[in-house]
Amino acid sequence: MIEILQKLAGEQGLIVAFVAVGALMLVSAWVSRTVTFGRIHASALAIVCALFLAWLGGIYTGGKKGLADIPAFAGLTLLGGAMLRDFAIVATAFEVDVAEARRAGMMGVTALALGTIVPFVMGVAIAWTFGYRDAVTLTTLGAGAVTYIVGPVTGAALGASSPIIALSIATGVLKAVLVMTTTPFVAPLIGLNNPRSAMIFGGLMGTVSGVTGGLAATDARLVPYGALTATFHTGIGCLLCPSLFFIIISRML
Incomplete structure (x- = not known):
C-alpha cells in the first residue's frame, strides 16, 4: 500500500500538491473560524503554517525547496511557481468594476x-x-x-x-x-x-x-x-x- 501511494505521488505530483494545499486551507479555515472567530483570515494562518512546513522540509532533506525536496511533494514546485501565481493574480483582477x-x-x-x-x-x-x-x-x-x-x-x-x-x-x-x-x-x-x-x-x-x-x-x-x-x-x-x-x-x- 505504501509503495502504491509513493508511486502515485511520484507520477501525480501536481494533484498531490493540490490535495496538500487544500487540506492545509481546510484546517486553517477551521482554526480561523473556531479559534480566532474570523478576525485572522485562513489565508494568513495557512501562509504561516506553510512557511513552518517549508522550514521543516528544509531541515529534513537539507535541500533548498522546502517540502518540494521531498519526492512525494515535488509537485509543489510547479504549484508554487511563477506561472500559476501570476495566473491567479490576473484572474483576480478580472473581478474589478x-x-x-x-x-x-x-x-x-x-x-x-x-x-x-x-x-x-x-x-x-x-x-x-x-x-x-x-x-x-x-x-x-x-x-x-x-x-x-x-x-x-x-x-x-x-x-x-x-x-x-x-x-x-x-x-x-x-x-x-x-x-x-x-x-x-x-x-x-x-x-x-x-x-x-x-x-x-x-x-x-x-x-x-x-x-x-x-x-x-x-x-x-x-x-x-x-x-x-x-x-x-x-x-x-x-x-x-x-x-x-x-x-x-x-x-x-
Whole structure:
C-alpha cells in the first residue's frame, strides 16, 4: 500500500500538491473560524503554517525547496511557481468594476508612488544600520521591503549574492504576513470599507498576498480592488528598483 501511494505521488505530483494545499486551507479555515472567530483570515494562518512546513522540509532533506525536496511533494514546485501565481493574480483582477476603479483617481496613483518609495527607503535605512554599505546590497534589501517578488528580481538583475537575495525575500514575506494579519483590526480605523479605499490601501501596502488575505478577512468584495493596485505596485517596483533606485543609491554612496 505504501509503495502504491509513493508511486502515485511520484507520477501525480501536481494533484498531490493540490490535495496538500487544500487540506492545509481546510484546517486553517477551521482554526480561523473556531479559534480566532474570523478576525485572522485562513489565508494568513495557512501562509504561516506553510512557511513552518517549508522550514521543516528544509531541515529534513537539507535541500533548498522546502517540502518540494521531498519526492512525494515535488509537485509543489510547479504549484508554487511563477506561472500559476501570476495566473491567479490576473484572474483576480478580472473581478474589478472599471467604473469603481476610476474613482481612485490621483489618490490611487499617489498611493502607488508612496507605497513604492517609502518601503524602499525604510528597507535601505534598516540595511544601513546593520552595516551594509554597497549599492547592490542596499538596493536589493530595499526592494525586498517593497515586496518579496521585487527583492529577488532586483537582486538577480544587479548580481546580488544568494544570502542577500534570500534576506530580501524574508523581508517581503514578513511584510506580507504582517499586512495580512493586521488588516482586519485596522480596517475600521482607516475607513477601509469601499472599493476606492481598498485600491488606495493596495497601492500603499503593495504586497499582493498580504493585501488580498487581509481584505478577504475584512470584506471579500474588496479583494479585487486591492489586488489590482497591489499588482501594479509589484510591476512598478520591478521596473524602478534595479534601475532608477539603484542609480540613486550608487550616486549617494
